[in-house]
Amino acid sequence: MSPFMKSRQLPDMDKPDMDKPDTEQPDPDRTGEEGTPGVARVVGRVRVHPGVARVAARVLTGLAAVLVLLALLLPNNLTDPTVSAFLRIPVEGIVAAAVLPFLPPRARRVAAIVAGAVLGLVTILKFLDIGFYNELDRPFDARLDWFLLDDAEAFLRDSGGQALAVGAVIGVILIVAAVLVLMPLAVLRVSRPLVRHSTATLRTTAVLAVAWITCAALGTQLAGAPVASRSTGELVYSHVKQARDSLRDERQLAKAAAVDPFGKTPNDQLLTGLRGKDVIFAFIESYGRSAIEDPSMAPQIDAMLADNTSKLRAAGFSSRSAFLTSPTAGGGSWLAHSTFLSGLWITNQRSYETVTSGDRMTLTGAFQRADAWRTVGIMPGVTRAWPEGKFFGLDNIYDSKHLGYQGPSFGWSRMPDQFVLESFERLEHGKPGPKPLMSEIILTSSHNPWAPLPTSVGWDQVGDGSVYDAIHAAGKDPHAVLRSTPEVRGDYADSVEYSVNSLVSYVTKYGHDNTVLVFLGDHQPIPKVAGDHASRDVPIAIVAHDPAVLDKIAPWGWQDGLRPGPHAPVWRMDSFRNRFLTAYGPQPAAGASPSPSAP
Numbered sequence: 239m240s241p242f243m244k245s246r247q248l249p250d251m252d253k254p255d256m257d258k259p260d261t262e263q264p265d266p267d268r269t270g271e272e273g274t275p276g277v278a279r280v281v282g283r284v285r286v287h288p289g290v291a292r293v294a295a296r297v298l299t300g301l302a303a304v305l306v307l308l309a310l311l312l313p314n315n316l317t318d319p320t321v322s323a324f325l326r327i328p329v330e331g332i333v334a335a336a337v338l339p340f341l342p343p344r345a346r347r348v349a350a351i352v353a354g355a356v357l358g359l360v361t362i363l364k365f366l367d368i369g370f371y372n373e374l375d376r377p378f379d380a381r382l383d384w385f386l387l388d389d390a391e392a393f394l395r396d397s398g399g400q401a402l403a404v405g406a407v408i409g410v411i412l413i414v415a416a417v418l419v420l421m422p423l424a425v426l427r428v429s430r431p432l433v434r435h436s437t438a439t440l441r442t443t444a445v446l447a448v449a450w451i452t453c454a455a456l457g458t459q460l461a462g463a464p465v466a467s468r469s470t471g472e473l474v475y476s477h478v479k480q481a482r483d484s485l486r487d488e489r490q491l492a493k494a495a496a497v498d499p500f501g502k503t504p505n506d507q508l509l510t511g512l513r514g515k516d517v518i519f520a521f522i523e524s525y526g527r528s529a530i531e532d533p534s535m536a537p538q539i540d541a542m543l544a545d546n547t548s549k550l551r552a553a554g555f556s557s558r559s560a561f562l563t564s565p566t567a568g569g570g571s572w573l574a575h576s577t578f579l580s581g582l583w584i585t586n587q588r589s590y591e592t593v594t595s596g597d598r599m600t601l602t603g604a605f606q607r608a609d610a611w612r613t614v615g616i617m618p619g620v621t622r623a624w625p626e627g628k629f630f631g632l633d634n635i636y637d638s639k640h641l642g643y644q645g646p647s648f649g650w651s652r653m654p655d656q657f658v659l660e661s662f663e664r665l666e667h668g669k670p671g672p673k674p675l676m677s678e679i680i681l682t683s684s685h686n687p688w689a690p691l692p693t694s695v696g697w698d699q700v701g702d703g704s705v706y707d708a709i710h711a712a713g714k715d716p717h718a719v720l721r722s723t724p725e726v727r728g729d730y731a732d733s734v735e736y737s738v739n740s741l742v743s744y745v746t747k748y749g750h751d752n753t754v755l756v757f758l759g760d761h762q763p764i765p766k767v768a769g770d771h772a773s774r775d776v777p778i779a780i781v782a783h784d785p786a787v788l789d790k791i792a793p794w795g796w797q798d799g800l801r802p803g804p805h806a807p808v809w810r811m812d813s814f815r816n817r818f819l820t821a822y823g824p825q826p827a828a829g830a831s832p833s834p835s836a837p
Contacts, residue, residue: 298427299427299428299430299431301424302423302424302425302427302428303424303428305420305421305424306331306354306357306421306424306425306428307324307328307331308324309357309358309360309361309421309470310328310330310331310357310467310469310470311323311324311326311328311467311469312324312361312364313364313469314363314364314367314368314371314377314469314473315367315368315371315377316368316371316372321461322460322461322462322463323463323467323469325460325463325465326460326463326464326465326466326467327446327449327450327453327465327466327467328467328468328469328470329450329466329467329468329471330468330470330471332443332446332447332450334353334425335432335439335442335443335446336440336443336447337349338350338429338432338433339432339433339436339439339440346429346433347426347429350422350425350426350428350429351422351425351426352422353422353425354421354422354423354424354425354426355418355421355422357421357425357470358417358418358420358421358422359418360470360473360474361417361421362414362417362418363378363380363473363477364473365413366378366380366383367473369390370383371765372764372765372766373568373569373764373765374566374567374568374569374570374764375567375568375762375764375765375768375772375774376567377476377477377480379480379481379484379586380477380480380481381480381481381484382484382586382587382588383586383587385587386587391403391406391407393650394406396647396649396650397649397650397686397687398687450466451466453465453466454466484586484588487585487589488588488589488592491582491583491584491589491592491593492592494582495580495582495592495593495596495598498581498598498599499816500599500604500816500819500823501598501599503823503824505607505608505609506608507823507824508604508605508607508608508819508823508824509604509605509608509610509819509822509823510822510823510824511786511787511790511821511822511823512754512787512822513610514674514752515674515752515753515754515782515784515787516667516674516675516676516677516750516752516753516754517605517611517674517675517676517677517754517755517756518676518677518679518753518754518755518756518757519579519601519602519676519677519678519679519756519757520678520679520680520681520741520755520756520757520758521571521574521575521578521678521679521680521681521757521758521759521760522681522684522734522737522738522741522757522758522759522760523571523619523651523680523681523682523683523684523685523737523759523760524684524685524686524730524733524734524759524760524761524762524763524764525684525734525737525738525758525759525760525776525777526564526567526759526761526762526763526768526772526774526775526776526777527561527762527772527773527775527776527777528762528763528767528768528769528772529730529731529734529759529763529777530543530777530801530802531804532727532768532769534724534727534728535727535728535730535731538731538735539731539734539735540801542735542738542739543738543799543800543801544799544800544801546738546739546742546800547799547800547801549742549743549746550742550745550746550781550800553745553746553749554751554783555745555746555749555753555781555782555783556781556782556783556785556788556798557779557780557781557782557788557798557799557800558779558780558788558791558794558796558797558798558799559777559778559779559780559796559797559798559799559800559801559802559806560777560778560794560795560796560797560802560806560807560808560809561775561776561777561778561802561806561807561808561809562578562758562775562776562778562808562809562810562811562814563773563774563775563776563808563809563810563811564577564759564760564761564762564774564775564776564811565577565583565584565585565774565811565812566585566760566761566774567761567762567765567768567772567774568761568762568763568764568765568768569761569764570761571619571680571760571761572590573585573586573589573590574760574761574776574811575680575760576590576593576594576600577811577812578601578758578811578812578814578815579600579601579602579603579630579678579815580593580598580600580601580812580815581598581601581812581813581814581815581816582598582812583810583811583812584812593629594626594629595629596629598629599631600629600630600631600815601814601815601818601819602615602630602631602632602676602678603629603630603631604631604819605631605676606631606632606633606676607631610673610674611673611674611675611676612633612634612666612671612673612674612675612676613631613632613633613634613675613676613677614632614633614634614635614636614662614666614675614676614677614678615627615630615632615634615635615636615677615678615679616636616641616658616661616662616677616678616679616680617635617636617637617638617680618637618638618641618643618651618652618653618658618680618681618682619638619651619652619680619682619685620635620637620638621637621638621639621652624637630678632678634666636661636662636665636666638652638653641653641657641658641661641665642661642702642703643657643661643702643703644702644703644704645657645702645703645704645705645706645707645710646706646707646710648683648690648691648692648706648710648713649685649686649687649688649689649690650682650685650686650687651682651683651685652682653682653703654683654692654703654706654736654740655681655682655683655692655736655737655740655741656692656694656695656697656700656740656743656744657700657703657706658679658681658682659679659681659740659741659744660697660700660744662677662679663744663748667748668748674752681737681740681741683733683736683737683740684730684733684734684736684737685733686730686763686764686767687726688726688729688730688732688733689713689714689715689729690709690710690712690713690714690715691713691714691729691732691733691736692706692709692710692713692736693709693736694736694739694740694743695709697743697747714729723766723767726766726767727767730763730767738800741755741757742800745781749783750783751783751784752783752784753781753782753783754780754781754782754783754784754787755779755780755781755782756778756779756780756781757778757779757781758776758777758778758779759776759777759778760776761774761776762774762775762776775808776811777800777801777802778802778814779800779802780796781800790821790822791821794807794817794821795807
């Protein structure tokens with residue numbers, strides 16, 4: 239045989255050709271998914287029997303179809319019926335199956351990859367919605383909420399440690415990468431048998447389309463979920479609408495912020511009904527209406543509120559209470575604080591930044607403007623620079639670094655509420671001054687995950703917080719963030735009891751004839767505690783030693799005591815500022831309305 243013929247000799251079919259690259263899978267668009275019948279396939283450097291290859295290919299195609307179907311039917315809120323959600327007919331899948339077989343090969347591959355990428359992004363959006371519904375009782379805002387992911391990482395780090403936070407971040411990155419890679423590949427793979435068996439595809443698609451239209455017309459449901467599903471398309475539409483609505487709300491908020499019925503009130507006419515009083519505005523983290531009305535928590539909390547009402551009365555204090563509707567739930571405390579103090583309905587970070595960068599007079603700022611009080615902020619949850627503090631009219635701000643705490647952190651909460659209140663007494667309230675004191679105090683011990691929890695100690699034992707070392711060591715493991723609902727509700731109720739007890743104990747010990755306390759919850763706890771679709775109402779109470787203080791709010795119709803009953807008044811949180819300034823000062827300027835300012 240000539241050298242020329244040797245060079246054209248075929249390789250031995252019984253041995254893999256080590257000089258050539260690995261054999262690639264044939265293009266199913268040309269040869270079929272299993273390749274050429276009867277010819278063994280080479281995957282990598284391993285020869286695979288054609289029967290095994292066909293089975294493996296079909297399994298992969300089946301898994302790809304399941305992945306696509308799960309992505310189309312996955313609900314964005316796991317409070318919805320999840321099992322029945324995956325037994326529906328997705329209209330998006332019907333449309334894709336009807337369109338893809340008619341596209342040219344190149345266009346079909348591009349369309350499948352693009353559709354898969356979009357479906358991957360929508361799936362990630364669903365995961366974000368699930369997390370936000372679970373924690374904040376609302377969907378993720380794709381325009382405004384990205385910064386909250388950093389807050390979530392910080393919460394995990396503070397609550398469960400650095401290892402938990404790092405592990406969670408790595409896990410999220412891997413899941414996102416897997417979804418964005420696998421989903422286009424899955425759609426592309428599913429598209430191939432649709433084309434190869436185009437006749438059966440079109441017949442099946444027609445049957446499913448008729449079934450979908452029939453179920454949609456009849457409103458057919460399975461375990462509460464509509465059989466005719468269009469959830470993926472509706473999700474995309476709802477998020478587009480959400481972005482559009484938030485832009486509209488921002489414009490309305492900017493207009494409302496520019497119209498302040500008290501903006502031109504002379505300083506010496508502000509808050510004349512409270513001159514000479516030490517006024518405290520205290521926010522209790524996650525203290526919501528569910529705490530006093532949910533059957534699993536109400537007996538404990540109601541008994542605690544009744545007991546503290548009696549203690550206040552014995553010390554010469556009276557109290558009135560009602561409900562306010564918060565703009566947020568589960569988290570976002572700063573949105574509630576700024577809504578309460580500014581009199582504007584603030585529901586997202588962009589609105590918060592817009593308002594706090596302006597010159598709107600806040601409720602606390604009114605005390606500063608009146609020039610009859612020293613104004614102080616006690617902010618144990620603030621761990622970074624907080625330039626917004628100036629907007630709230632606070633002369634001095636004590637954050638987590640300025641309270642002198644030397645004890646352990648209790649979950650997310652840097653320090654126990656009793657220490658915060660004792661520090662307030664030591665740093666400001668207990669010092670004589672030429673003016674009375676107006677203070678804003680944030681109490682954080684009732685912030686989730688409610689483990690471990692501090693317990694009360696004697697006020698003379700608080701010191702620098704070292705006394706809490708043993709209490710912290712005896713508490714529950716902070717890694718136990720996900721627990722059974724009954725257990726977590728019990729821990730939440732214990733935390734609210736601790737916070738309210740600490741505040742009332744402080745007033746009865748350090749309060750005096752001119753003390754006025756306004757305390758309220760900032761928002762409801764997470765849905766796992768408050769329940770699905772709970773209201774956004776929070777309790778609020780005003781406590782005063784001087785009867786004249788409560789006489790001025792008699793027209794409000796608030797109920798006696800610290801516990802508002804089921805028929806107590808319910809106001810939007812943004813309405814409180816104007817009502818309060820009206821009750822303890824002059825009427826709004828002529829032609830101005832003291833009504834709430836937001837949609």
